[in-house]
Structure formats: C-alpha cells, structure tokens
Amino acid sequence: AAPSNPVGGRDVIANLWEWNWPSVARECTTQLGPKGYGGVQVAPPQDSVKRQRLGDGSDTILHPWWEVYQAVDYALTSRMGNEAQFRSMVSTCRRAGVKVYVDAVVNHMTGQGDTSYGGVKYARYDYAGLYGQGNFHKYSGDCPSASGGIEDFNNLQQVFNCELVGLADLRTDTSVVRSRVAAYLNKLLGYGVSGFRVDAAKHVGQADLDAIYARLHDTKDGTRPYWALEVFGGGPGRLAPDAFVRSGVVLGLDGVKQLKSAFKSYPTDAAGSIATLRDFGEDSGLTPSRRTLSFVQNHDTERNGDALSYKDGATNRLATQYLLAAGYGRPQVYSAFSFTTADDSPPATPDGMITDAACGSGWTCAHRDRGVTALVRWHNGVGAAPQAHWWDDGANVIAFSRGDRGWVAMNNNTVARTVRVQTGLARGRYCDVVTGGRSCSGTVVAVNGSGVARVTVPAKGTVAVLAASRR
Template identity: 65%
Template structure:
C-alpha cells in the first residue's frame, strides 16, 4: 500500500504494475500442500477476497465444503486504516480495497467484522471441512490516516502499546534512498529497509517486533487458522521470515502452518521467487502470466495457444512450493492476468489449472470493479456488506458449475501424471491424468469434434463440467469410451469436457 500525502497516490499505480500489496507464504512452512487426505488430493483453496466473515462462514457450509474445497483464504483481519477524506491514493473512493493492507493494531476489528465473528467463521468453516488461511501483513504498518476501523488513533511511526519509531526502518540510518522509499526494486537494502510506497517499514529483525508478530499469528492459529498468505514477503526477507516461523505454534490439526509468500518475479538472485522457496511456498505470480498469454495473448482479440501449455510449469518454482491461481486481487487489476471480465475464457483457464495439477490451486472470487481502487460493496462507513452471488456486484467464480466440476476432478485424480496429451497445435487440447481422469479444453470460438485417447476403461462417463452423478445417474451429458480407450467428443466453443473413473455410470 501507499503512504502519506503524495506518496499514497502511488498505491493504485504500484498495484497496477505488480508491486506487492498482498501475498501468501509459509511462515512456518509445511512440506505438504494444505488440506486433508481424500480419494486423491484435496488441496484446492478458494480465495474469497474481501468477503465479510458472516458471508465466508455461510459459503463454507453451503458451497465450499460440499464442492470439495479443502481451504479458504480470507482477507487481512487486523484492525486497519479507515480513511476520512479523499486524496492520498484515491480522489474518488473513500474506502478503497487497499485500506486493509495498512494495519494499525493486531486487534481483530476490521471492515469484514468483529473478532467474535471471525472466530465463529473459522469454527464454522472447519466444521464444514474447510480450513482457513489468513492474509497476513507483517512487513509494515500504515502510510496515511490517523484513525482505524476499531477507533484506534495513531501516527505513521507511533502505535500506542505496540510500536514506536525505534521499531521502524528510518531514512538515512537504515534506508539508503534519498526519499526513504524504495526507488530501486533490484537494490537489496532498499527492498528490505526502505518504505514500500510510503508504508511504515517494520524492523522484522528486531526481537520485540518478531514477538509482537508471532503473538498475533499464534492467536489466529489458536482460533483454528491453518496457515497464512504473507503479504510483501520479498520486503521482509528470507532470514526474518524463517526466524518468525520458528516462533509459530502448530495448528489445531497438529501441522506446521501452511504459508505462501508473496514474491513478485523479475528480481535478480536473492530477490527471485525461487530464492524464497526455502522459507515456504511462493505465490504463482509468474504462472498466472503464462496462463494469460496462453489463453489470451496480447494482440487484440488474440487467443494465444493452449498447445503451449503441454509444458506448463517449466521454468517456474517447483510445483510443491507454489500456490497457483489464474488471478488474485493485484494481478486482476494490473493486467498481469486474466480477470472475471474475460468471461468464458477466465472459466476455461480455471478449469485447466485445476485439471493439470501444477502447484496448489486456488480459485479467486471477489467483487466487480471498474476503477482499480474500487471499494467492495460496503456501508457508508466502509463496513463490507453481505455477499450476494446473485448480484452483479459480486463475482463468485468458485461456485460456477464449470469450476466446481473440476474441483471434483482435481480431488479424484490426485497426483496422477499427465498422459495421453493431444493438441491440434492451436487451441484444442486434451490429456489424461494417468488412468484416473480425462479432460479436453477448447479455447476457440467454434466447437470441435475429435476422437481422443482417454486412457480410461470402456464405459459411459458423466461430464462433470455440466453434470454430476447421483445414484448412478448423470444429470448432464455423457461420454462413451470404447474398448480401445477412445472417445469421439464434441468440445463446445470456449468449453471443456471432463470425467474421472469415479464418474462412470
């Protein structure tokens, strides 16, 4: 997020160019992906960005649990900046989405609800079989304002009972830049010890600061939280992240907290995403760029080439150390990725990610926006209102049948390898996941009919992109696989067909 006066105008700009405003990582990382053991691999996470706690709780019970989601990422829950006037980053939106990325204290009073509502949400989600992962801001405090949503008064370097000026990096003594901000994002000292767009930068190497952060995160763990997305992790640095993780407790399930670190690509050596994988998982911020280029590319109306995805993951951090997604709140706004406005193309990309198996997949849902700093649907005082997926104000990608069908597919095929790859050199592809499942995806604007080798046994299978099996009957279209494991299938324009061996009818 951005800082005081003129510096804050940069917030939306930095979000737009891909500088960290939020992230997920493993403070105390687990060597396994999040989720419980299931028929195959149940690790799919939904990211319900800036949903209030009551709405998240309801969604866990009504949608996420029944659909097979293993986890849900929720927004930064700590008390944060509440803007009282325009300017400093937005001249048109009083309560932009990025307010929550400027924490004032570690009390759980936020735009999303109270501490009691947060605790109830975590309990409800866990009861539904959905683990909760929290977006954690540990690099900085605020860059503007003087009052929080909880009513706490503060100044840039003074947070009563928590931090004072000695707990922050200062221009001249710590930060070598002329402004006190990061001027060169390839300069290691500036990246770690200068202010990110004017946000008061914590001395995360200081024992007092580490103890305060650990106490906050351990309180969340005690409430049932299973892990964290670590915002701006690149600016914390590997040593401080590892030191902090050592202070964290195990979760209620007895595991180390799963953590994914926000580290944007493009930095050299020590600043690269790969260099952070020893401190936890990293966000798939280069993977979502590859997906955009394959599904949409850059000339006007271009569709890229899905055939290029045969080697998806090549040149990226290891699959077991990556939290992957088609978009998140930064990349949907800065142009690095597809977003909900891409409609059927966006859904198709979500289906591919779930089917292919690279990384721990996350499906992003949030609110509709035009301006990049738009507020989620809120009351006049900035409190986020209940989510209504039937309203155009909200975008519930995670609940689309095209997506939930592939969540089921992903869970059933587990870690089976990609086999029987087929493509037409353009935008029609198909592949099996061992002998566990088969999928075809068509990114063209016209349907295609082909005969494919599926790798599955002869029989009739339910297409889970449009139906499901109940009491041996399919509620949608079916596909017949012959004795040779082949099937003649028509794949709709901007559509997919998928089934697993469990979908045989």
Template identity: 55%
Template sequence: MRRSHPHRRGGRLRAVLASGALITAGVVPLTLAATAGTAHAAMNNSDVIANLFMWNWKSVGNECSTVLGPSGYGGVQVAPPQDSTTAPGHPWWEIYQPVDYNLTSRMGNEAQFAAMVSSCRAAGVKVYVDAVINHMTGQGSSSYGGVTNYSKYNYPGLYSSADFHNYPADCPESDDQIHDWNNFTEVTKCELSDLSDLRTESDYVRTEIAGYLNKLIGYGVSGFRVDAAKHIGQTDLAAIESKLNTTADGTAPYIAQEVALGSSGQLAPSAFEGTGSLLGFDYADDLAQQFNGNIANLKTFGSSWGLLPSDKELVFVENHDTERDGSTLSYKSGATNTLATEFELAWGYGTPEVYAGFDFNGRDDSPPADGNGFVTDTACGSGWECTDRITGVNHLVAWHNHTAGQSVANWYDDGSNLIAFSRGNAGWIAINNEGSAQTKTFATGLAAGTYCDIVHGAVSGGSCTGPTVTVDGSGNASVTVPAKDSVAFDSTDLVTGGSASPTPTPTPTASTNPTGGVTETFTVAGAPSSAPIYLTGSIAALSDWAPASAIPMTQNGAYWTVTVSGLPVSTAVQYKYIARDSSGNVTWEPGGNMALTTASSGSAAVSDVWTGSGATASPSAGATPTPSASTAGTVSETFKENASTVLGQNIYVVGSIPALGNWNTGSAVLLSSATYPVWAGTLSLPSGTAFEYKYIKKDGSGNVTWESGANRTATSPASGSATLNDSWK
C-alpha cells in the same frame, strides 16, 4: 494494492504488486527452525484453496458450509482480519494498512471471525489468513475499530518510532523510499509505497507479529499468506516463523510468501524456498499468455518453462492485484477465465487456488459495502464474482482430488486452441478455447462405458443431470466440445457400462450371480467424513454382512456412490452403509437395515441419507443385523416433478424429514433430468411416515427458487414402494 517495481518477464512489462497478493492454500506445511533452512511436507489430495477476496466473515462461513466443504475444497483464503485505516471512498487497499492487531476489520468483528473459522473447520475446510506484517500505515487518522490516536510511526500500546526503519540509520535513501529494486538493503529497509516499514530484525517487533499470528492460530487458522514477504527478507521471516505455535491440525502453519518476480540473488523468489511456498506469479503470467494465444503450447507447461518447483508453488489464474493491473486473466475475460481455471485444476501443477472477488471499474473500487465501509453479505452475480461456484470449476475440484498423483496422458491438440488430456486412467478433459464447437474422436484412457459430463451436469441416482459421453472398448470417445467450453469426467462419473468405483468390487459367487444379473447404483448423502464409506448387505454380492469384504464407495462432493453389477434379479435385499478407517475400525450406520428388491432386468438406482450419527452394534459372524422395531422398515419413494428449467438449473426435492434434508436446501436431493421435463429420483424413506416436501430450482451459483404455494404432503407406504407425480407450481 500498492505496486512494487516494474520488471520484465518473457519480453512483456508487468508491475507486480508487493502488498496484497494471494496466499496460502494447500501450501506446504513448514517445519520451523531457527535458521532459514527448513523442510516441507507434501499436501494431501484435497489441496484446492478458494480465495474469497474481501468476503465478509459471515459469507465465508456460509460458503464453507454449503459450497466449499461439500465440493471438496481443502482450504479458504481470507482477507487481512486486523484493524486497518480508513480512506475516502473506502478503497479495497485499506485492509493492507494495519493500525493494530485487534480483529475488527471491514469484514467483521472478532466474534464473527472466530465463528467463521469454526464453521469452515467443521466443513473440512482449513482457513488461511492474509498476514500484513511488513508495515503499518502510510496515511489516515481513524480506523474501522475506532482508533484515532495513531500516526504513521506511532501506534500507542504497540509500536513507536524506534520500531520502524528510517533514513539514514537503515534506509540509504533520504526520502525513505525504495529507488533500487535490486538492492537488498533498500528493498527490505526502505518503505514500500510510503508505508511505514517495521524493524523486523527487532526481537520486540518479531514477538508482537508472532503474537498476532498465534492469536489467529488459537482460533483454528492453519496458515498464512505473507504479504510483501520480499520486503521482510528470509532471515527475519525465519525468526518470526520460529515463534509460531502448532496449529489445530497438529502441524506448523502453512506459509505462502508474496515475492515479486524480476530480481536475482537474495531477492529472487527461489531464495525464499526455505521459508515457505511462493505465490505463482510466473504461472499466472504464462497461463494468461497461452489462453490469450495458443493453448496447444501447454503440452509441456511446468518446470521446463522455468516455473518455480511444483511442490513450492501456490498457483492461480489471477489474484486481486494481477486482475487490476491487467497482467493476468480476470472475471472480465469471461469464458476464457473459466477455461483457464478448469485447466489449472485439471493439470496438476503446484497447489491450485480458485479466486472469487468482486466487480470493479476503477482499480481502487471498494467491494459492496455500507456507508461506513463495512463489507456487506456476498450476493453472487450482484457485484460479486463467485468463480468457485461455476459448475465446471466447482465439479473440477472433485475431479482434481480424484485424479491426484496420476500423470498427464493421452494428450491431443489441434495445433491451436483445442486440447484434451487424461490423468492416467482416472479422469479426462477437453478444453475448447476456439470460437466454434469442435467434434473429434479422442483417446480418453478410461474404461468403456457412459460417463456424465461434470462440466454441465452431475451424477445423481445413477443417472446424469446433463450430457453424457460414451467411451468404447478401446478407450476412445467421439465428443463435441462447445465453443469456449469444456467437457470432463472421471472414473467415478460412470452412469452405465461398469462400476463407478475405481476399486474392483468383490465378485459374487455363481449361486448369487445368475446369467442375466442386474446392476444397482447405491448413493448415500450425509455420511460421516472421518473414514471412507463402504456398502455391505445380506447377499454374497454385497459381502454377506462382512465388513472386511464390504464394497468401497467413491466420494463425489457430499455423496458416496458405487454401482454393483451381477445382482440376482427380482430379489429382496437388505443392506447398510459403514465407515471403515485404515485400521479396520468399523462404524455401522445406525437405525434399521435398508431394503430393496432388485430389478427384473437392466439397472436401477437408490439414493439414501445416512440415518444419523453414532454406531449400532455390528452383527455376529454370519448373522443379519436386526433392525429395531421403531426403525424397522424403509420403503422406496419415487419423486417425479414436471418442471421446465434454463441452462444451468437443476431440480431438487427437500422436505421435513432427514431423508429430504430437513428443509435445508444445502442438503436437498438432486433429481435426474434423464426424462426431461420430468425430473425423477427414488429415495429410501422410513415406512408409514407422514412428511411435507417441496421442489426447488438451483442454478450453478447456488441461487435457490422455491416453487409457490403451500407445502406438499404425503405419507410413505407401510411397505413396498410408491411414486409421487407432481408438476411445478
């Protein structure tokens, strides 16, 4: 939006915008006190925030439900929701000029905002709001909410001229504008870009601001990006924060402050560490310089570079201000921007935020909107840049969550623009910022086996939908990294050669683990998210129905997976999935037992869908759970579809029963491309059940193409297994 003072960092001139930078995200929870001295707690592993800049509320809610939640994002940042002024051409910065605190904005009305927050929270995604509390308007005579009786220093029913700073009582400059950007009084009591500056030392003003923020908290908002925090000052910020309510998460709100670089003393970013986290302008600046130069330098990227402390910094590759002033990378940087975002997620410094905005030519351009300026629904690829959906970025979120807490190890660089590193023995990534493919043998730090490259595919039914990487017994792998691309996998992406679970599974006894035992990969979708999921079953290798010894599964987006080795060959097995919390409380999957017959050699895989909500009675000690007559019996149905795809597309099956997603494309079952062009997957379906189904294609942005013609129909067998052989139509 409007720029604050220019400053130099690293010998390069950059203008940092003081209004409309980025926010919160897994910022640190702020323990409030009456003074600026506060304590901050650490975030959990699911700390990645998607900054969906100016997406309307309907689109944000849908993204939370279908993309962010299933992919492991922990939060979403949304644009300022209060009513704002209108200007000719509807430039994006209108939203940073409040008229009142009613929730009627370019992105939707109050009911739509509340519905969005509810949808996101239901998907496990916290909502963080961009809060404009330093100022009101600098222009305009009408608003999106229909207010027409306001002026720059008068907002009937809210603020009057006495509630704003002015010359000479407050601001020492006769034009009320900031002239000395290193003068604390001018920066906090003069006007930023001619915007009417609120008298935030007034208890009345503080109470009105806190009332607005508490209204948002009441709808389920978890925290705030404080716009232009530098221009409010620490004392006033702390006083406002002390008036805020506890969030629905049971904590104080998260706070992330926009404090531009370039000043010292009370105006330095470090001076604001007591009132919240800081936006990572330093991080974004330095990252852009390396990805436009030599990424081998990133080996030491962190506090030694002078960055803000990791636990105080909300980091990003770009935000809506910096992409417009050209100080950082942006969607216009193409593959370089994607690689930098993947590095951000993999490196583990600060709380990472993934930015997804809209196309622009001029710096003031509006997002896609109707004739009245109201933002239309997000259509990825049609005026919108959905970085959060890019396959590598999207899959690196789960990689980031899985590797959290592991140190960087096994660093490699070629002295220029090819780097690779692991996070302990939990995950490995290689990034090639060069103009040609590079083939090297890397030390990965991971156990021997074949892993799915999650930048270009996903694990499904024990197979990989994209390329794989083989790690030898020494932890080394020969990998070709395409130009301007990356390769990554973690210990949950193992498709052959070991267990996909990072936690050792119970070892079966000799009587049930004969020489020549087989391997079975179990995958379940739709399980409850309240507790970790485990596998148990009717043989010793599956814990003999003992929940305490059940096999832990690994979460990968919406799926839980584990590969169990040493199962007896050609043996009928019954099994179930359970949720078990840290106190040992067990919730059994309802319905009848699952059933399979293990392979006669080699390996196999099954993909299941949790059969409902609630719990069934646990079996008595040593007894097998007995399925009810109405639900007894599941069978294996293999779906095979001959279909050609383009790079980035995958084939899914979806249909009329829960195991096939109930026609919800977000719950469709991904098929394996291991035998391309035939895509295949085996599911457990209720026996003797008629169902309808179709195949769909999905690309990396989530776009869906249905095959043509009428629905396909089939009836699962009464027992045993069956295969459906189809071709795209």
C-alpha cells in the same frame, strides 16, 4: 522450513477476498464444504486505516479496497467484521471441513490516515502500545535510498528495508518486532487458522521470515502452519521467487502471466494458444509444483494487466478449469467483487464496513460457477495422479489424462470442436462431470477398446470424466 503443498485430498482453496466474516462463514457451510473445497483464504483481519477524507485530490474513493493492507493494530476489528465474528467464522468453516488461511500483513504498518476501523488513534511510526519509532527502518538507518522509499526493486537493501509505497517498514530483523508479529499470528492459530498468505514477503526477506516462522505454534490440525509467500517475479537472485522456495510455498505470480498469455494472447482480442500449456509448470520456468500456490488471478493481478479476470467471462472460467485439472501447484480459485476503477471499494456501507456478499450483485462468485465446482470435484477425484496422454491440435484444443483416474478435454475456441483422442481409459462409457454433475445426465464419452474417444468439446468449454464415473 514450512511444509509443502498437501498431496491429493481436498486441497483446493477458495480465495474469498474481502468477503465479510458472516458471508465467509455462510459460504463455508452452504457451498465450499459441500462442493469439495478444502480451504478458504480471507483478507487481512487486523485493524487497519479507515480514511476520513480523500487524499491528495488525485483519488475519489474514500474507502478503497487497499485500506486493509495498512495495519494499525493486531486487534481483529476490521472492515470485514469484529473479533467475535472472525472467531465464529473460523469455527464454522472448520466444522464444514474447510481450513482457513489468513492474509498476514507483517512487513509494514500504515502510510496514511490517523483513525482505524477499531477506533484507534495513531500516527505513522507511532502505534500506541504496539510499535514506536524505534521499531521502524525509517529510524534505524538501514534504508539506503534518498527518499526512504523503494526506488530500485532490484536492490536487496532497498527491497528489504525501505518503504513499499510509503508504508512504515517494520524492523523485522529485531526480536521485538518478530515476537509481536508472531504473537499476532499465534493468536490466529489459536483460533483455528491453518496458515497464512504472507503479504509483501519479498520485502521481509528470507532470514526474517524464517525467524518469525520458527516462533509459530502448531495449528489445531496438529501440523505446522501453511506459509505462502507473496513474491512477485522479476527480481534478481535472492529476490526471485525461487530463492524463497526454501522458506515456504510461494505465490504463482509468474504462472498467472503465462496463463493469460496462453488463453488470450495480446492484444486482448487475439485467440490465444492453449497448446503451449503442454509445458506449463516447472518445464516453463515456474517454481516447483509442491512449493507453489497457483491461481489464475488475485486482487493485484486482476487490476494490473498481468491476469485474466472475471471480465473475461468464459475464457476466465476455462482457465480456472484448466488450473484445477492441470496438477501444477496447489490451486486456488479467486472470487471477489466487480469494479470499474482500480481503487473501487467492495460493496460497503458509507463508513466502509463491507456488506454481505450477494452473488451476482456486486460479487463475482467464480467459486460457485457450476463449471468450476465440477472441476473441483474432478480435481479431488484424480488426486495426485500425474498428467499423461497429452494431446493438442497445435492451437486451442487440448486433452490429457491424470494417470488412469480421469481424462479431460478443453476448447479455447469460440465454436465447438470435435476431436478423436487417445484417453488412456479402459473401454466404456463415461459421464462428463461438467454437463452431467453427479447424476450423469449430460454428455457421455464413449471410449473404445484401444482407449480412443470421439468427443465434441463445447466452445470455451471442458469435458471431464472420472474413471470412477464409468457407467
């Protein structure tokens, strides 16, 4: 089985979704490395469909973000840049102490189009030199649905062998397909990539995922590749996230929903109740912490209503701070581009090439937010220490320590709240990393001889101190 999450250390991943390769490289050097991120996740780098015309008339965007999820070829020519730029990005990030994780599209090829970003001419089920009809479930008779598509997401054979939204489904149960997929992933590992977010892993299934994984080389770090499986919850039995935990780490997609409900209950203008987070994690029915990649949103859930998004402003920042503080799963900070309609392209040239990420103009850059980077630092400082000294007001103010290494308080109200709380820390004066950064120029938390502090927590804000930051 693939490895569990690393314990302690610089484990936070920034998900710079659909950032182009030169921008990711720059960000690794100037921001991610210096701010304590240990990894970056990037969008699918393989060649993909490049639409030449609009579809059936119901769509109006020529180059929607989802082009990259339709693989044409495993050459690394994409909307994000060419192979040389990809390789250079990986080495630059590694030099900055940031490991690179790649979104791997291995369940399927395309559902539309005939020309790729790499200039390859193809037809559905015919990808010259790579796959032909015999490599697809469409022609193997393994898909039992009448339409050839997944009609019932609770049906095992359909979920594994039928087409997800019309995408040509690969026969990952055959050794030919397994070795071609593994050759692609091994090429990436050879370039210095440290692991994968496996797209549509639920549709590949455990047996095929394990067989592909067994063919993978070690990483340049000398470890087995990280293997984070995309499995939406809701399916029964073998289709549930819990049933994939033995194969790899799974994406925390149910946690995403719980975080949204806690920080902002439905309807959207309600206040939420973060006191519920006392049991967030395995106690609230989620997959084991060491086998979960956790986040507040990703590119699907920021669009489908499951998650908070950058549009939630301070509430989204607070939820991100909470995730970094909580210690459940390996935290990932999602950072992409702003959108008005669900299909919107990231900022790009007219022919679809994604332009350099410019924070504040089209790019949301949550990973650069000072309130977020402060909690990345705090997260690294408390390491693997378990939560202790939980306190809440029954509604929207919470506080807890991580062992004796740090203490944090969070306020999801729109006004500041002053609380008197047992911190578990030794007597002393401690510097808040959020308002004070490294210089201790902000809030000071005074802890008395019984471990109690009286603290004012800003509206939609966090106070976070490290035991090591005692003055």
